[in-house]
Structures are given as C-alpha cells and as structure tokens.
Amino acid sequence: MFAGYKAQIRQLLIIFMCGCFAACVPELLAEDASKTPAPPAEMATDPTGLRVLPGFEVELLYSVPLATQGSWVSMTADPQGRLIVCDQRGHLYRVTPSPLGTSSIESVETIDVDLGEAQGLLYAFDSLYVMVNKTKDFESGLYQVRDTDGDDKFDSVELLHALKGSSEHGPHAIVLAPDGKSLYVIAGNLTDPPTDIKTYNVPKTWREDLLLPRNPCPSGHNTGRLAPGGWICRVSPNGKQWDLVSTGFRNPYDMAFNREGDLFTFDADMEYDFGKPWYRPTRICHVTSGAEFGWRFGSGKWPAYNADSLPAMLDIGLGCPTGVAFGYGADFPAKYQEALFVCDWTHGRLFAVHLEPKGATYSAEYEEFISGTPLPLTDLFVNPVDKAMYFTIGGRQTQSGLYRVTWKGETSTAEIATTVNATELHLLRKQLEAYHGPARADALDFLWKYLGHEDRFIRYAARIALEHQDVDLWQARVFEVSNSEEHNPETTITGLLALSRIEGTPVDKIVSKAIQLWDSNLSDRQRTDLLRALAVTFSRQGNPDLAAGKLLAEKIADSYPAKTQTLNYELCQMLVYLDSPAVVPVTIALMQQAKTQEDLLNYAMSLRVAKSGWTDKLRTQYLTFLNEAEGKAATGDYVGAGHVQAVVQQMRADATARMTADEKERFADLLNSSITSVAPTGSPTPRKFVKSWTVDDLLPQLEKVGHGRSFENGKSLFRKAECIACHRFDNRGGIFGPDLTAVAKRYSRPVLLREIVTPSVQISDQFQNHLIVTSNGLVHSGRILERGETQWTIAVDPRQPSAVIQLAAEDIEEAVPSTVSMMPTHLLDTLSQEEILDLLAYLESAGDPKHGAFEQLSN
The missing domain is CATH 1.10.760.10 (Cytochrome c-like domain)
Structure with missing residues (x-):
C-alpha cells in the first residue's frame, strides 16, 4: 500500500517539477505539446546547388514529408531494386525509384508491420534484417522481417536478439559477410555487447589500461562508460550465434567489405576533445580480427601508437560519420567503382576514399565527392539493379530527401574485374587470424616467429593469437634469453605485452626483463612499446616492489628526454607513476619548448599528479603554464576554447589537491585564477520584450x-x-x-x-537533462556527468560547468529523462x-x- 502511495507521490513530484520549470524558470520554459507548431513544409536541398565532382550528376528523387514520413536514416534494396528506408523515430517504407533519366520515384508505401526506428537495414536470406535503435516504441535489437506467403508484403516480425543500448550511440548497421553466409552488425559505445557471445576474436580481457588517473569530459559525455566501447559482431542468419570481432570504437554508424574481404568502418570523433592531446579525429579504420581501437571515456583515450591497439587507416577530421559503402557495381569510372564512400552528417560531405595495399593493411587518400548546405547525409548504397548510387539526408527530425548519383562524363564505366589480389602479408595476417579463437595445438610454433615481425598488423595478429593459447605453455618462453631470430627484442616485447594482459602475470619478472631489454639496441618505437607493456602490467597487476620500481625509474630516467615525442610522452607518464624526482624539471623544460597546445597539455596532464621533484620555482612555472593556457583558451587563441579551458581548470584542481596546506597558501595567487570565461555567465543585460515569435x-x-x-x-x-x-x-x-x-x-x-x-x-540524448528523485523526496534537475557505483555527479547549470552536486547512489530512486530542453x-x-x-x-x-x-x- 505504502509503496504504491510512494510511487504516486514520486510521479507527482516529477510532474510538479516539470510544471515549475515551465512556469517559473525562464531558461527552461517549454512549449505546450498541443501548441507545438507542425514542422515547416519544405523541399529537400536542391541538387543544383551541390558541389559535385565533374562528370557526376545528382538528382533529387523525393522530398520526404517530415510530418508524415519523418526523417530517413537507413536504407537497403530488395532483389527488385526497390529501396527500403526507415524514419529514425518512425516507420519502414518501400520506395520504387523511377527509371534512370526521370528524376522522381514511382511510389512510396508504408511497410505494414509493427516495426521501425531502424538505424540498420539489410535484405539477405530472403528476409529484411532490421537493427532497431530504440527511440520510443520498439525494443533495441536485431529483427528479421519476412514475407511468408509470397504476396510481396512483409507479414512476419521476429526479434532475433535484443540488445541493451539505444540513443545515438546505440545499435547501428547490418551488412552481409563477404562469403554470403553470415551477417556483421556494428554498435556505438553505449551498447553492451551481447552476453551470449560464442567466439571472442577479441580476447575477453579488456580493461581501461590507464597508468595515470584520467579526467572525465567536463561536459560529462560518456563519463563512467567503460571498455570495450563500440563493437562489431559476426552473426548467424538466424541470430543464434554471435562472435565478437572488434572493439574500442566510439560511435561508428556503418561499415563495408572490400573485394579482398577486408572490413572498413568510419568512426566518430569526440568533438569536445578538439584541441586536447587525446583528441581523435573522425577516422577510417581497417577492422581486422581481434582489433582494439582504444576508445576510453574522457582523457583516457589511447593514443594511436599504443601497441595493444591498431591505428586508424586514415584520419578525416571533425565530423559525424554515417553511411559507408564501396562503389562496386556502380556505372562509374573504374577509380570510383573501387572507392570507399563515407558520409559526414555534420558538415554535409560525401568523401571518396581511395585505398592502396600497404603491408598487411592499406594506405588511403580521400577527396570530396559531393557536398552542400544543408546536406546532413545519413546513408548510401549502390543499387545493383540500375547501377546508380543512392543517398539519403535527414536525421534528428531534419528535412529528409532521397537522391541518385549517376555518371554523365566520357570516361568508360565498364565494370572492372572482380578478381581478388591479396598481398602476401594480407594472406599471412589471415592465416594468423585463423587462430583467434579456441586454443589449438599447432598454434605456438607457427605464430611465435611472427611476434617480432616488422609489420605492426602482423605483430598484432600474432599477439592476439598468442593470447588465445594456454599461457602455461608459453609464459616461460617469453623470458628465455636467446640470440635466435625468434627471440629478438621485438618478439620479447610483444610477448611481454601479451603477458601483461593476462591475470596473475608476475610483475617483477616483467620489470626485470624490461630493464634487461632497455640496455639493448632498441629503437624509440620499441622502447615506447616496452613502456606500454609495463604500463598495462602495472595498471592490471599492481605496483612493482619498491626496489624494482626504483631501479626501473633510474634506468629509464637516463633516456629522458628522448628524440621522439611519443617516447617522451610515455617516459613522462611512467616516471610520474614511479614517483621519480627526475621527471618534473625535465618535463617543465619540455613544456617550455612545446610547439603546440596539445604538446604542452599532454605534459601538463601528467605533471598534475606528480608528487616528487617539485621546487617553488618549478611549481610556479607549472601553474603559470596552466594560467597562460587557460587565458589562451578563454580568448579563443587555443582551439577548443571553453572545453580546453575547463580541462585546464580540472588540471589545476588535481594539482591543488596534491599540495600541502602550506603550498596552497604560498601559491594562492596562482591557484586562484581570475581568467574571464570564454562563455560569459551571470545575468545578461535586460532587453525589452518585442514579440512572442512563432x-x-x-x-x-x-x-x-x-x-x-x-x-x-x-x-x-x-x-x-x-x-x-x-x-x-x-x-x-x-x-x-x-x-x-x-x-x-x-x-x-x-x-x-x-x-x-x-x-x-x-x-x-547527448544534451538531455534528467529529473533525479532521491529517497528523501527531493527532485534534482541536471545533466548526469557520472553514474558511479557509490556516487552520482550532476551538473545543475549549463552556464557554469563547475556547478555540480554529488548524490549518494543508494539514495537515488529514479532518474527520468526530461522532456524539457536545457x-x-x-x-x-x-x-x-x-x-x-x-x-x-x-x-x-x-x-x-x-x-x-x-x-x-x-x-
């Protein structure tokens, strides 16, 4: 009785709070839903205003009526060449395009099944596969839709596998495997991998693997979301078997296979990180078996050089990745039949990416294929029936349109040969990847000789294969001293990295081996990899004993500073971790020489938690660096502006927390920054009311x-x-x-x-407030920055990033997404x-x- 009464009171509180915000707080006024105006009727962007590569023509086939058919974000084709599309927040539709030469469609019909909100569509195995990313009505997951009676109408819907995840970082695309026997699905970093995965190509040992404490994004985005991040799975046609292929993405929306059977995706950047050393641009990734791409929340993102991850094939820059497809089958010139096409929603750009084999992977260059204003691209594909490229614009309730791209130039569009021309290293990588599963008796002797290979992708594939084998069969082999080729320093470093990721690895044996290797004739890249093996060891297995740690610190301090920037970054972190007094003066000198803001902030980030080696002069220099950096961010002289300013403020707070009371008093003037915010706060100058504009x-x-x-x-x-x-x-x-x-x-x-x-x-959902109800009957409104196991952090004023409250997790009864915009x-x-x-x-x-x-x- 009382539980029911309490629930009613809670709901009344939420309703009351919403009403109070709407009635009493001007910053949070919301329109009555019944009075919300209908979206403006409008045509999709006129293709004559688009920038298109010479020889290509873009036609607008259909302007989607927003009020009745929504905003289209995913697309596929059936065997007849008809398009199947979906509204982000609504239904599925089937579109029959007109023949080439007519800029229109013949028909658009609602598919009469109780399903929609799809961000992934694929017609295969006589079925329509639908990846639902829940917005309101349908459970997130992989569905199969069929026509069971052959009347050309879908009539059966089956949920093959539910997925825990929604929002714009939820489940996304589905594509057909190169062999035509299975599916591949992709999901963003707010989607949990299925719990019933059968085969882990990525060993199920992922951790955060951060040597020093990280800071969350000041805006709270993704705070507390742990590895593995976004992922790709291989799925059987009946949805029963799921195999984990790759992890460590932020939010890739789509993917595509080339003729060689290699998989590519276009992963998202974190735009709030722009200007910070851990910023990772939108990036095209060659997704190999067992690949880890290193996304972690906040400042924890792994640099591309980490040996336990793979780098991007190509960095693009700021943007929002959506559709991905190869040009295979298009009546385009050969160069563009072979191109990988990728969509950028934010900046309205469709890129053509041209690949060249390079070792066991590829190099790539890109060019702008189509762009326009506005052109929020969502999906694209080549229709095998009419051999034209189709793309859609839309998303987030923007005006949607369906377009067709054809070639009108003089260059031949003859279909190119479909033969596969894999290089020897590609074939070798595939051989090693065959061991990315259950342990095999014949594995060790084969893979061991490739742990020290000069190609990073070969070394990576061999190490993942090694981690799948029984560690008792190979641990001792890593520590053997031998001058043979298979026990060269590169092999040992890769073996140590594999050991560092396995529970129970002897820390001091790894430290001893690392000290021995440091005196070898190692390149800076090899020393960087060795430091990574140590960092993963310490972050997972714990600290070395005092004597071993001191010996290691003395050994590597002699190499600091190094000639290469990446090695300096890692030496700085490791020496701070080992509490070496030598790290502060060298790092301050490197900060004085820094040529970019990212370089300076990278060193500042490590020094904020340094405990030993400070003098008053060094402390003054460090805090002065922070204040100058904050000032440059506040004036816009640093890219990243307010986000960088907030990060510098976090650094200062961390450094202050590690100072004694006497130090805080001595450096009070430097600690109490008076930098004017890049985003002025406080009450604006009152202005006279003009009109309640609609x-x-x-x-x-x-x-x-x-x-x-x-x-x-x-x-x-x-x-x-x-x-x-x-x-x-x-x-x-x-x-x-x-x-x-x-x-x-x-x-x-x-x-x-x-x-x-x-x-x-x-x-x-990226900018949505929540109403948080606590056990004492209070309702708090704000943006959830962190959902910790013991404490939640809530930002309560978007104009004041430092205005946060902490709530005990055990006191929180409910968190309801607010329907009122900030x-x-x-x-x-x-x-x-x-x-x-x-x-x-x-x-x-x-x-x-x-x-x-x-x-x-x-x-």
Whole structure:
C-alpha cells in the first residue's frame, strides 16, 4: 500500500517539477505539446546547388514529408531494386525509384508491420534484417522481417536478439559477410555487447589500461562508460550465434567489405576533445580480427601508437560519420567503382576514399565527392539493379530527401574485374587470424616467429593469437634469453605485452626483463612499446616492489628526454607513476619548448599528479603554464576554447589537491585564477520584450537571411541572447551544447528556426537533462556527468560547468529523462525581426564575415 502511495507521490513530484520549470524558470520554459507548431513544409536541398565532382550528376528523387514520413536514416534494396528506408523515430517504407533519366520515384508505401526506428537495414536470406535503435516504441535489437506467403508484403516480425543500448550511440548497421553466409552488425559505445557471445576474436580481457588517473569530459559525455566501447559482431542468419570481432570504437554508424574481404568502418570523433592531446579525429579504420581501437571515456583515450591497439587507416577530421559503402557495381569510372564512400552528417560531405595495399593493411587518400548546405547525409548504397548510387539526408527530425548519383562524363564505366589480389602479408595476417579463437595445438610454433615481425598488423595478429593459447605453455618462453631470430627484442616485447594482459602475470619478472631489454639496441618505437607493456602490467597487476620500481625509474630516467615525442610522452607518464624526482624539471623544460597546445597539455596532464621533484620555482612555472593556457583558451587563441579551458581548470584542481596546506597558501595567487570565461555567465543585460515569435511568423522572412545582413550585429546578438554561454561557435563559447559552427551544413533555415523557437520538440540524448528523485523526496534537475557505483555527479547549470552536486547512489530512486530542453524557449522574444535575421545569417556563416549573406544589395 505504502509503496504504491510512494510511487504516486514520486510521479507527482516529477510532474510538479516539470510544471515549475515551465512556469517559473525562464531558461527552461517549454512549449505546450498541443501548441507545438507542425514542422515547416519544405523541399529537400536542391541538387543544383551541390558541389559535385565533374562528370557526376545528382538528382533529387523525393522530398520526404517530415510530418508524415519523418526523417530517413537507413536504407537497403530488395532483389527488385526497390529501396527500403526507415524514419529514425518512425516507420519502414518501400520506395520504387523511377527509371534512370526521370528524376522522381514511382511510389512510396508504408511497410505494414509493427516495426521501425531502424538505424540498420539489410535484405539477405530472403528476409529484411532490421537493427532497431530504440527511440520510443520498439525494443533495441536485431529483427528479421519476412514475407511468408509470397504476396510481396512483409507479414512476419521476429526479434532475433535484443540488445541493451539505444540513443545515438546505440545499435547501428547490418551488412552481409563477404562469403554470403553470415551477417556483421556494428554498435556505438553505449551498447553492451551481447552476453551470449560464442567466439571472442577479441580476447575477453579488456580493461581501461590507464597508468595515470584520467579526467572525465567536463561536459560529462560518456563519463563512467567503460571498455570495450563500440563493437562489431559476426552473426548467424538466424541470430543464434554471435562472435565478437572488434572493439574500442566510439560511435561508428556503418561499415563495408572490400573485394579482398577486408572490413572498413568510419568512426566518430569526440568533438569536445578538439584541441586536447587525446583528441581523435573522425577516422577510417581497417577492422581486422581481434582489433582494439582504444576508445576510453574522457582523457583516457589511447593514443594511436599504443601497441595493444591498431591505428586508424586514415584520419578525416571533425565530423559525424554515417553511411559507408564501396562503389562496386556502380556505372562509374573504374577509380570510383573501387572507392570507399563515407558520409559526414555534420558538415554535409560525401568523401571518396581511395585505398592502396600497404603491408598487411592499406594506405588511403580521400577527396570530396559531393557536398552542400544543408546536406546532413545519413546513408548510401549502390543499387545493383540500375547501377546508380543512392543517398539519403535527414536525421534528428531534419528535412529528409532521397537522391541518385549517376555518371554523365566520357570516361568508360565498364565494370572492372572482380578478381581478388591479396598481398602476401594480407594472406599471412589471415592465416594468423585463423587462430583467434579456441586454443589449438599447432598454434605456438607457427605464430611465435611472427611476434617480432616488422609489420605492426602482423605483430598484432600474432599477439592476439598468442593470447588465445594456454599461457602455461608459453609464459616461460617469453623470458628465455636467446640470440635466435625468434627471440629478438621485438618478439620479447610483444610477448611481454601479451603477458601483461593476462591475470596473475608476475610483475617483477616483467620489470626485470624490461630493464634487461632497455640496455639493448632498441629503437624509440620499441622502447615506447616496452613502456606500454609495463604500463598495462602495472595498471592490471599492481605496483612493482619498491626496489624494482626504483631501479626501473633510474634506468629509464637516463633516456629522458628522448628524440621522439611519443617516447617522451610515455617516459613522462611512467616516471610520474614511479614517483621519480627526475621527471618534473625535465618535463617543465619540455613544456617550455612545446610547439603546440596539445604538446604542452599532454605534459601538463601528467605533471598534475606528480608528487616528487617539485621546487617553488618549478611549481610556479607549472601553474603559470596552466594560467597562460587557460587565458589562451578563454580568448579563443587555443582551439577548443571553453572545453580546453575547463580541462585546464580540472588540471589545476588535481594539482591543488596534491599540495600541502602550506603550498596552497604560498601559491594562492596562482591557484586562484581570475581568467574571464570564454562563455560569459551571470545575468545578461535586460532587453525589452518585442514579440512572442512563432515559427509561422518568421518563415516568410527567411529568404532575407541570404543577403544584406550585418555580421557584427549577428555576432553581438549571439552573445546578448546568451547562445555563447552553452554553444561553441567559431572556436568560442560554452561546453554544454553542440558546436554550432557547421549548423547550416545539417539544418536548413526553416529547421534551424524551429530548433531555436521550440527546442523541446527534438532533444538529442547527448544534451538531455534528467529529473533525479532521491529517497528523501527531493527532485534534482541536471545533466548526469557520472553514474558511479557509490556516487552520482550532476551538473545543475549549463552556464557554469563547475556547478555540480554529488548524490549518494543508494539514495537515488529514479532518474527520468526530461522532456524539457536545457535550451531556453522564447530566446528570440526580445529581438526584432531584423535582429533575428542577422542572428540566423551569423549562424549560417560559420563565423566568416565574407559570407554572401553579408553582401549589401545595391539600390
């Protein structure tokens, strides 16, 4: 009785709190859902305004009615060449495109099954496979949809395997394996791998493997989310068997196989990390068996040189990866039939990536194939029936469209030979990967000779194969002293790395072997790999004994500083960990020589937890570095602006926590930074109410955004309307909202206007507040930064990153996603119509005062 009463009270509290926010707090006002205006009717982006490589033609076949058919984010084709697409938050549709030469479709029909919200679609094995990423109605997981009576209508839906994960980092694409006998599925880092995996190509030994303490992202994104991160699985057609192929991604949306059977994906960056040493750009990865790509939350992301991970094949830069496909089967020139095409949602770019075999992997170059404003690309594929490329735009309730790409140039489009031309090293890697499963009696003698191979991908494949074997059969072999080729230093280093990842490894034997190896004629890269083996050992197995640790510190300190930057980074971390007094003065000198902000911040990050070797002079220099870095971030002289400023503040807080009371007093002036925030806080200057603007009021005026506007006025209004408090724009601004620099690349003017006027209609899970109910009856509103086992951390003011509260985990009864956006409504109500148009023009300009919107029209 009382439990039911308590639940009712809790729900009333939540409703009351929402009502209070809507009625009493201007920053959180929400529109009544019944009064929310319908999305503006609009055509998808006109293809004549797109930038397209010469010889190619883009046709707009269909502008998707947002109000009735939503925003399309995934696509496949059936054997008849008809397209099957899905609304991110709604239904499945079947589209019959018109024949080539006619820029239209013949029909679009709703698929009459109780399923939707798919971010992955594949027609195979006489079935439609659907990967649901739950938004409201359907459970996340892999589904099979069939036509059981042959009437050309789907009538059967079966959930093959539920998945724990949703949101924009949930389950994504499905593709057919090269042999046509299985499926591959991919998921972002907020999706748990299935618990019933049969075969682990990636050994099930993943950990965070961080030597020094990390800091979370100041905005709280993904805080507390541990390894393995995003993953790829191989799945049987009936969904019964799942094999884990690769881990360590952030949020890849799609993937594709080449003719050689090699798999590629396009992984996401963490845009808040831009300007920090651990930033990893959007990256194209060659996904091999057992591959680990090193995503960890916050500052814990592994550098690409870590020997227990694989590097990206190609870094692209800032963006938001979506669709991926090879051009095989397209009536394109040979170069583009062979190209890997990848979509960037944020910046409206479709890239053509050209691969060349290199060792056991590939090198690659890319070019912009198609781009436009707005062009929020979601998916693409080559239709095997008409041999044209199709792509969709949409996502997050933006205007969606279906496009077709064909070749109109003179170069031949004859289909190229489909023969497989794998290199010897590719074949060798595949041989080693055959041992990425249950232990085999014939494994050790074969793989051992490749642990020291000069090709990183071969060494990696051999080590993963080794970790799958019984450690009792090979541990002693790692420590053997031999001058034979199979016991060269490279082999031993790789063997030590394998041992470091296995529970119960003798720490002091590894340290002793490492000291012995350090005196060998090792390259800087080999020493970096050896330090990684030690770092993984200590992070998993614990500290070395005092004498061994001291001896190791003295040995490696003689090599600090080294000639290469990567070795210096690792030496710095290891010497800080081993509490060497030699690390601080050398590192301060390296900071003085730093040529980039990332270089300086990398060293500063390690020194923040250093305990020994400080003098007053060194401490003063270190804190001065931090204050100067914060100042440069605050003024926009450092890329990353507010996010970098917040990270520097974290470093200072960590350093302060390790100082004595006397030190805190002596350095008080340096510790109490008075840097002005890059995102000014506090109450803005009051402005007079002008009008309660609606979308319908302003839609007819949007054409005027494109000309005759004022850049300076728009820039001023961006600050006066407090947009800058939460959003970064042109390298300035706050850290709690999305970066708006490229907003015009993904949102058309009507959609951008809708997002500003009615921000609660569409709330990305990345920027969603929660209402947290505690056992004492209180309801807190804020963004969950960390869900720890004993304590939760909640940010309660998006304009003040340091404004956080801690709640005991045992006291939390419920956390309910808020339906009210953090972004205030009525932001425009103190602006005139002309000011609103200037603000929109400024947002479209990406901060460029020479943008066409600011050209003044002549009388």
